Amino acid sequence: MSVVRELNHVAIRVADMEASLRLYRDLLGGKVIRNARTPDGTGHFVYVQLADGVIEFIQGKPGADNLGLQHIAFLTSNDINEAAEAARARGYTFTVEPKEAASKDGYLCFFKDSGGTVYEFIQREENIRIPNLKNDRILEFDHISIRVDDESRADTEYLVKNVFQMPIRQVYERAGAHMIYYKFGPDTIELLYGADKPRPANPIIHIALRVADSKEIYRYLTENGFSATEPKESGLGGFYITNVTGPDGEIIEFLDRPSMDVYNPK
Ligand SMILES: [Fe+2]
Numbered sequence: 001m002s003v004v005r006e007l008n009h010v011a012i013r014v015a016d017m018e019a020s021l022r023l024y025r026d027l028l029g030g031k032v033i034r035n036a037r038t039p040d041g042t043g044h045f046v047y048v049q050l051a052d053g054v055i056e057f058i059q060g061k062p063g064a065d066n067l068g069l070q071h072i073a074f075l076t077s078n079d080i081n082e083a084a085e086a087a088r089a090r091g092y093t094f095t096v097e098p099k100e101a102a103s104k105d106g107y108l109c110f111f112k113d114s115g116g117t118v119y120e121f122i123q124r125e126e127n128i129r130i131p132n133l134k135n136d137r138i139l140e141f142d143h144i145s146i147r148v149d150d151e152s153r154a155d156t157e158y159l160v161k162n163v164f165q166m167p168i169r170q171v172y173e174r175a176g177a178h179m180i181y182y183k184f185g186p187d188t189i190e191l192l193y194g195a196d197k198p199r200p201a202n203p204i205i206h207i208a209l210r211v212a213d214s215k216e217i218y219r220y221l222t223e224n225g226f227s228a229t230e231p232k233e234s235g236l237g238g239f240y241i242t243n244v245t246g247p248d249g250e251i252i253e254f255l256d257r258p259s260m261d262v263y264n265p266k
C-alpha cells in the first residue's frame with residue numbers, strides 16, 4: 001500500500017486572494033471547500049475545487065516575490081512519519097520536518113527532489129473534496145505538470161512510482177513531445193520530458209484543465225482581462241490549447257480534447 005492516500009492539492013502563492021478567487025471561483029466556477037486562517041491571523045489558506053482537482057491558495061506576505069505554483073500535496077495513509085521515512089530513505093531533502101500545522105489541523109512536512117519540485121505530506125482526517133463536482137466550463141482537472149530533464153528524471157520518477165505508487169495513465173511520445181501521465185484517484189501528474197528546454201528553478205510549470213471549447217475559454221478570459229496565447233492546434237493533433245496566465249504568473253493550460261482515458265493519438 002502507498003504511504004499516501006490522496007493527492008490533496010497543488011498550491012499557488014498569491015499576492016491578492018480576491019484576484020485569485022475572481023478567476024478560479026467566479027470566472028471558472030470553482031467551489032471554496034476550505035478557508036483557514038492561522039490562529040494569529042497572519043496566514044490565510046483557501047482551497048478551491050475545480051471539477052475533481054483542488055488548488056490551495058496561500059496568501060503571500062506583502063511584497064513577496066515567490067508567487068505562483070509552489071508544491072504538490074498528498075494526504076498520508078497513516079502517521080506522517082511513516083510517509084516521511086519513505087521519502088527520507090531515498091535521500092530527498094526536507095525543507096520542513098514533520099510538525100503540527102500552523103492551523104492546528106493535523107501535521108505536515110515538506111521535501112524536494114533533486115529536480116527542485118517541492119512536495120508536501122499532510123496527516124489530516126477530514127475529507128473536504130466534493131465527489132463528482134459538476135461545472136459547465138471545466139470538465140476535468142486534467143493534470144499538474146512537472147518538467148524533468150535527464151539529470152532529475154530518475155529521482156522524480158522514483159517518487160511517483162515507488163513512494164506515491166501512482167500507476168501510468170497514458171504515455172505520449174509524438175511530434176517532438178514526450179509526456180508520461182501518472183494517476184492517483186481523480187488526479188494526474190504529467191512528467192514532461194524535453195532536453196530542448198531548460199528546467200526552471202521550480203519545475204511545476206503548469207496546471208491543465210480540460211474544457212469543452214478552448215477557443216471559447218480564450219475569448220472569455222481575454223475579455224475579462226487575462227493574457228492568453230492564441231488557441232493553437234496541439235502537435236498531438238485534433239484539439240486546441242490556450243495557455244492563460246493567472247494573477248500570480250501561473251500558467252493554466254486549457255485543452256479541449258476528450259479525457260486522456262479515451263484520447264489516444266496514433
Ligand atoms: Fe499545501
Ligand SMILES: [Fe+2]
Nearest residue numbers: 145190208253
Ligand atoms: Fe501539460
